[in-house]
């Protein structure tokens with residue numbers, strides 16, 4: 001659908017609606033959270049009040065950004081649901097799912113190639129770096145680019161491009177960033193407050209993750225494991241354990257980085273990353289019921305942990321061998 005028609009239709013419906021709610025995926029990252037906040041700001045500029053619904057209160061990682069914003073946790077009756085940065089319904093918080101069942105209008109705005117087009121109105125741009133960048137182009141004609149809005153969009157783009165280094169950082173991304181920076185907000189100060197003040201728990205988890213790294217397939221696969229006891233002993237949350245994920249594929253000869261994380265007992269989240277042009281980690285993730293992007297994907301390990309992890313390593317090895 002033409003982006004102008006989609007945006008106009010969304011605004012028209014929201015203006016008349018009895019209640020509008022916005023949601024991102026569970027365990028929100030900066031792109032999910034910032035695209036919610038950006039959407040809320042854009043709607044508000046268009047005279048529309050919208051709530052943001054979260055599964056649970058955000059952890060302290062997001063304090064600098066989200067401290068002054070209010071979020072909703074209890075399902076209410078909303079006529080319109082807008083989901084952002086969420087590839088499929090099972091990634092939506094449970095409270096949002098119950099809103100979805102009763103919503104008269106649903107909109108899905110995303111940048112995951114694997115998006116399941118689960119809403120009545122879907123706007124998915126798989127080539128674009130982040131949901132925040134998608135939102136920028138989608139509503140360009142309908143917003144006033146304030147510093148507040150620019151900061152949200154900047155943070156989402158910054159994080160989903162790994163600080164403007166991943167291949168999803170295109171010429172247009174920089175044009176978009178230039179317009180954001182032009183508003184005059186202090187990007188350095190923003191990044192300093194959001195990312196360059198790591199908690200001790202985060203440092204402790206990074207240390208443990210480094211110690212856990214094992215190599216397979218002659219060093220082509222690197223696996224890190226953060227177990228529940230690591231979380232417990234470090235008093236860390238999921239976000240404080242994320243550094244290792246992007247680090248693994250930067251090690252020489254590593255083609256696929258596999259970061260396993262067990263934030264709750266027997267709940268094994270796996271992040272797959274590659275920096276190779278000829279490897280598609282979303283294909284590996286798909287095989288295990290997960291999904292995501294070509295270079296960054298995720299899945300959940302089911303059943304016996306060691307067996308499931310071995311199967312994942314074996315399949316990854318097979319995928320790499322097939323390529324060479």
Ligand SMILES: [Mn+2]
Pocket residue numbers: 031032085111129130131160
């Ligand atoms: Mn994203």
